[in-house]
Amino acid sequence: METPDGKQFDTEKRGSAAAAAAGAVWRPLFAGTVWLARLIWAGVVIVARAIAKFSITTWRVAAALDSALWRAVKLLARQTLAGLAYVGGIALTAFRGLIAWLPTRTGRAYSSLFGAFLMVCGLWMIDLLRSVPSLDAAGASSARAPVDEDDPILARIDGRYVHLSEIEASARAGGFLRPDETLTPGNAFERELVESYVEQRLLARAALDDGLQRSPTVARKVNAARDRVLAAAYMDAQLRDTVTPEAVERLYRSQSDVTRLGDEVRARHILVATGEEAEEVVALLKGGADFSALAKERSLDRATAPLGGEVGWFTRGMMTPVFSNAAFSATPGELAAPFQTEFGWHILEVVDRRATSAVPFSRVRAPIENFLRMRTIESSLRDLEKKSQVVYFRPKEEDETPSAAPPDLSDPPLDDPEFTLPTEKSGEQDGEPDASEETGP
Template identity: 30%
Template structure:
C-alpha cells in the first residue's frame, strides 16, 4: 500500500470511528463470539474483529479468511486502526464532527455500511450450497457440449513466406522445428508454436473459422490474420475439462451475489418514489455546490492587459 492510499484508508476509517464515538465507543462487550481485546485507546477497546475487518476492507485478506493475531500483518493493521482512532478522537475534540458537511459525509458513510450489511444479510444469506450446486451442474451440462483444441502456430509476415512454410512441412519437416526457425510470433516460437488448449469461442474469428471441422493431425492454412499469415497444426481435440466445484465456487458466489443485489434493487426501486432532478439533456443546473470555495472578489481577479501593453 502506498503512503497516500494508507492515509486515505485511515481518514475514511476515522469517519467511521467518529460515528462510533458519538454513540459511546467504550463498550467492553465483545462484538463477536470468542473475540479478543488486542489494544485500548484511552477508554475504547480495539477487538481482533476490528483489525480483521480493516484488513478485509483494504483487500489484504479475503472475507472469511483467518488472520493470526501473532502475525506481522495483524500488527501492522492494528497500528493503522490505532492511528484511525487517535485521528478520530482529535477531530472530535476540535469539533470537526459538528459541521453540516461532516454530518453529511458521516451519514453517507453510514448509509454505505448499512447497504453492505443488508447485502450480507439478505443476499449472501440466501446463497445456499444448493444454489451453488445447481448453477455448477448447469455449467457442467454446458461444458459437456464444448470441445477444446490444442493448436500449434507458425506465423509469417507475407503469404509467400507462409507458402514456403507449407512446402517445408510437406517435405516432412517437424512443425515444432519450423516454428522455432521461421515463426515471427515471439510469444510461441520458442515453444514450437504451442498455443495450448482453448475453445473455438475464445479464439480469434479467423482461427476459429479455419479450425472448426479439422481433425487432429491436420495442417491448416495459410490464411490471413491481423498479425500476418498463419499456418496451424491441430495437435488434439478433446471434450472441455470443467473446473471442480471448489474451483468454480468463488465465481459462482460472485455471480449469485450480483444477481441477488440486482433483484433486491429492482424490488426497492419498484416500491420507492425516486425523482432524478436533472434537466432534459441530462445535465444538472449550472450551480456550485454549497461546499465549493468562495470565488475571489473582482478586485483580486487578474484583468487582461490592454492591447499593446508590454508583458511584465
C-alpha cells in the first residue's frame, strides 16, 4: 500500500505490531485470571472430595437402610453438586467479566461513582451516630451538644443549635435582664429563659408554617418591631462613639470656671414684725446687747431663735435675692442694714465668709452624660430628618398652634440656674433640712 507521499505502508506489519502490543498488555492479566481460576478449581476439587468422602461414609452407614431412602439421598447429593457446580460456573464467568471490564473507561467511571457513593453513605452514618441520644449515668436519654467555649450551646431545635448569646439577646429584648447583668448557662435554666426562648421559636415557626406572616396586621407589627430594634441599635452605636469618658471630662473642664459656686457666708439673724422694732433691736446691739440673747428673746423665726439666730453656711443662690444681697454686701462681724421680706424685718449679722471650690467631677458626671446623650439623639434625628426631607401633615386645628423652638444643642451653661447640678442643697435629698427652710427666706 502506497501513501500520498509515495512511501510504502505495510498494513500487515502494522497490524501484527498492534496485536503484539495488545497481547503484551492482556497476556499477564489473562495469566493471572487463569491462575485464579485454577486456584478456585482446586478449592472446588477439595470440597468435592470432602463431600465424596462424606457421601461414601454415609453410603456405608446407610447400607442397611431401605433402598428408596438411599435413592433419595443419592438424588439430593446429585442435585446439590449440580447446583454448586452451576453457581461456581456463574461466579467464575462474572468474575472474568469484571476483570475484563474494570480497565475500560466505563469501568473506571463506575468505580469512581461507587466510591463517592460509599463515602457519602459513610459520612451520613457518622452524622446519624453523633446525633443519636446517649444514656447518662441514671440511664436517661441525654443529647450531646458540641463544645463551644466562647458561646455555649443550650438547646437544639430540629438540628439547629441554640447558643447562650441568642437566649441573652431575647431576654434583654423582653426586659428580663438588667443592662448590667450577665447571663450564665446555669442562670438561664434556673430562670427558665431557655424554655421560654424555645417555646417562642416553636410558636413563631408554627405561625410561619400557617402563613400568618402574610397578614397585613402581622406584617405591620413585624416591621414596627424590626424598625424599633434597628433604631435602638443605631442610637446605641452613636452614643457609644459620642458619650465617652473623655468627652464628658472634656466638657467638664471647658465649663470648670462656671462650676464654682462662689463665696459662702455664715450669718445669724433676728426676725421682727415692724421696721421700728428692727431699729430698736439695732440700737440695742450697737449698745452692747448680746445678739444670741436678743434672738432667743425677740426673733419671730422659731427655727433659728433657739440657736441664737444662727442660719449656718449658705451660698448666694441658696437664699432669696434680698437676703443674699444683704448677707454678701456685709463684711464679717458687721451688722447689715435692716431689710424687709415677706416674712418681716431682718437684722442680719455676718459671722464668717469663705471661698468655695468647684463642683467635684464625680457629682456632675451623671448630668453631663445625660446632656451629651440628649444632644446626640437630638442632633442625629435633626440630621436624618434633614437628609430625608421629612414633611409632617398635621391636622388643621394643630396648624395654628405655634411650633416649639428647636432645642439648644450648645454646651450646657453650668452657671445657669435652670441647669440643675448637685450643690450644697443636695442635703435636702438626703433628708437633711436646708438653712433656707429654717429661716423662711
